[in-house]
Amino acid sequence: MNVNAESTNGQVVIGLNAVIVAIIEEQPKVLVVQHTSETLTAQHETLTERTALPHDNRHEALPFGPFYPLKHRTLEAGLRSWVEEQTDHDIGYVEQLYTFGNEGRDPREEAGGARLVSVGYLALVQDTGPTAIENAVWQDWYRFFPWEDWRDGSPIILESDIIPALRQWIADAENNDEQKDRYERACITFGLDDTPWNDELVLERYELLYEASLVTERQDNLNGEEISDHRGTAMALDHRRILATAIGRLRGKIKYRPVVFELMPPTFTLLQLQKVVEALSGSLLHKQNFRRLIEKKGLVEATGKIESQTGGRPASQFRFRREVLMERQALGVRQN
Amino acid sequence: MNVNAESTNGQVVIGLNAVIVAIIEEQPKVLVVQHTSETLTAQHETLTERTALPHDNRHEALPFGPFYPLKHRTLEAGLRSWVEEQTDHDIGYVEQLYTFGNEGRDPREEAGGARLVSVGYLALVQDTGPTAIENAVWQDWYRFFPWEDWRDGSPIILESDIIPALRQWIADAENNDEQKDRYERACITFGLDDTPWNDELVLERYELLYEASLVTERQDNLNGEEISDHRGTAMALDHRRILATAIGRLRGKIKYRPVVFELMPPTFTLLQLQKVVEALSGSLLHKQNFRRLIEKKGLVEATGKIESQTGGRPASQFRFRREVLMERQALGVRQN
DNA sequence: ACTACTTATACTAATATTGAGCATAATACG
DNA sequence: CGTATTATGCTCAATATTAGTATAAGTAGT
Known part of the structure; x- marks a missing residue:
């Protein structure tokens, strides 16, 4: 081939997309930004540069942030930087998902603009109230995938x-x-x-x-x-x-790694934990077997306290044993 | 923040790194290029532009190719394009691994160059003889990780x-x-x-x-x-x-997806298959149980032919049932 | 206090999967 | 023909999974 790099290289812009997940009232939520076409095509600028817009002609987009090589030592650091700045709370768990570089991802590109390559991340946060991102709301993720x-x-x-x-x-x-x-x-x-x-x-x-x-x-x-x-x-x-x-x-991940706990409050009952797993996987689990599984894996320990707002017999409260993150591998809440 | 994008954005260059794996004589091999510092720091140019170099001061590097947004519709297409061009044979299975964007990945960067962001891919190829990449050789991967x-x-x-x-x-x-x-x-x-x-x-x-x-x-x-x-x-x-x-x-993947077969010849005996799995996982398997597993999953079918070069009783030859790729999910050669 | 309802938690029986090994079959070589 | 070598069928115990039953401990209503 021996093509000249200058002539065929084109321009590339790197962006960071975040799928920020939280469980709110036992429902799986994802942080979604309401956009218009104009702000959208300029989405590699910082989010705070966006201005409020009329309510028609709107889009729902995932939060997007720029990657500044001079400012960020790593891609993940770049992501954490703008997400934490905007949402005002820590994101504990972050995992790189996939890098999307398809032609035509961004309509702006067709007008001779640079190719937008986005590195997608999955972030799990605890339900800690409203975020500070403008126009951002928590949406039930099944709104986008009702068949799931x-x-x-x-x-x-x-x-x-x-x-x-x-x-x-x-x-x-x-x-x-x-x-x-x-x-x-x-x-x-x-x-x-x-x-x-x-x-x-x-x-x-x-x-x-x-x-x-x-x-x-x-x-x-x-x-x-x-x-x-x-x-x-x-x-x-x-x-x-x-x-x-x-x-x-x-x-997939919750089946073999204890990542659910990133979405849980510090203490919880086993049913609360089960409801979260069910919310994520979109299916129901056998209660008694779920308990047995969780206890066998040693993922949690009883706090000794009791939760009485159950509507029935009070339940023991548990906390996640953070140690297990380092203890054994291959433990999760798989049950199928 | 509201930083000016122009001032902090810096330059980003995207590259594609391939970990190209094959099994040669029952050993796991990876395609490695012998580099020098000079060619290395210029590695975003095409591989064919490299020139042969003296044997001292050499490096072993993974094959690297550029991503041309104007030429390649997708990142994966870009990867396939240069890999197939260079190695002269099809790469069947390709999977995106991870995107590496750490500061200091490329020493050139420190001298004011652009940040190198590389999208790493895993490619599985069948043992089909020598490749055409200059200076490229198949290396046993345990050479780099003897403890594995x-x-x-x-x-x-x-x-x-x-x-x-x-x-x-x-x-x-x-x-x-x-x-x-x-x-x-x-x-x-x-x-x-x-x-x-x-x-x-x-x-x-x-x-x-x-x-x-x-x-x-x-x-x-x-x-x-x-x-x-x-x-x-x-x-x-x-x-x-x-x-x-x-x-x-x-x-991890071979345990739940039938990807080993991408590395196998069209027909093989069960022991040959087992040896490949063992080579990849770096550990030995129980022969009879491995057979039982493979047969139960319906991953293979007997060709009816017999392989007599076994050194003992002749073995049945099998072929991979390509249909199963579409049939059930969650089948692999897990045995632990 | 008693009843109905709700959730928590213990325990069990049937079934499936896994790990380890024994036994036998079919070839090559001397 | 005996021995070495690999292939393949089969068993058995340990473990894990699935689908329950049974009982405990609360709440709310009467």
Whole structure:
């Protein structure tokens, strides 16, 4: 090849995207910023430079911050820096998710701008009240993925809408091979025909829906109304995809690492802990077995105190044994 | 904050690092390029622009390629593009590993250059003969991490050298808390005092050794001789760290996803498959149970043919059932 | 105080998975 | 033909998982 670097290199801008998760009233929440097209395309500037905007033509975006190489020793430091500055509280757990560099991620690019490469991070914070980010609100993450919440049984939207639409999409395949391929993928991801549902395939499901044109990728190419239908609310750019990545990763991780505790208050009952795990994984767990699991792993210790606001028999309060982070590996709250 | 972006942004250069793995004669190999300081600091240029260099003052580096936003639609496409061009064969499986953006990764940066952010990828290829990359050779990966190979029992270097040195480092702690912390971390990572060895903690072990000054991070700040001692060979920049990330990730992944088969020839016997898994994980498996596992998962099917070069009773040849990639999830060759 | 309801927690039986090993089969080599 | 070597089938005990039953200890209502 021997291409000249100068001529083909183009410009690259690096940004940091944060999926900031908290559990509020036993629901999984993600911090979302309300944007307009103008602020959005200028999103590599600092968030505080944004100005308040009229309520129409709005977008929901993940918080985004710049990476200043001269200021930040590491990517993670850059992320912590602006997130903590903006939200006014510590983010304990941070994990790098994925780096997104697809062409066309940012519409500005097409107008000759630089390619936006974003490093996505997952951050877990405790529910410590409102944040200071302008226009930022905690949104239930199932608002963007209503088919992912199985806590009240199989989501109605699946049976009544998505699965029929998927079957139509399978039937519409050009040829036999493609049809078989579509069917198999739909089986795995959406648990068609007795295939078991796998809670970790959040991104795979979203991408299948996108490919089948059953879901709207972006909010930004429409003007006016918010794009929200029974198949969930869209987000700016590829942010819904980043969120899907985060949810899937977190669902996987809690099974083998004790990361749930990053979302818990200092003391909690076992049922509270279970509710949080259920909120994240979107499915219900067997109570007695969950207890046994947690106790066997030695993840928690009783504080000796009692919580009486249970509505029934009072429950022991527990605290996370921080030591175990360093003790054994491969312990989490897997139960399937 | 409201810092001016122009003044603090600095320059960022994006590169793509590949950990290209193959199994050659039942040993885990990684593609390594022999560099000099000069070519190294210019490594964001294309590899083919490098010139052959004298044999002293050499470095071992992971293959590195540039990312051209104008040419490559995605980061992965950019990686595939230059890797396939250079190695002359397809890389089937590619997985994004991690994005490294630490200050001081590249010594050139200190001289006012741009910050080098590298997206690391893991690529699995089949053993298909020599590559066309100049100066590139397949190296046994345990050359860089001799303490990771337990196939012949506990590595001598551990007992005779590393563990004593670690105990000394623990004893040298400033205060009691630090001592306890050092001890616990050493227990988990290096399996001190009956803690079980965890094969996935490759990066954690390397970082502990680095922190304890028991290992040389880089080759590039020395001139002359290759840095290689009983504690493994160093690599350029932070490449040994990237390799450690790759090994740990691969060891984890084979347990729940059928990725080993990317490294296998089209047909193989079960013992050959087992040897590959053992080579990757660095530990031995129980033969009969391994068979049972593989057969139960339905990962392979008999070709009907027989391999007679076994040295004993001939073995059935198998092939990977590619369909299972789409069939069930959560199947791999976990056996611990 | 008694009843109904709610949640907490202990315990059990059936089943599945795993770890370790024994036994036998089929080849090569001398 | 005997021995070494690898392949493959099978067993058995230990452990883990799933799906419960049973009982304890509170609250609220009457």
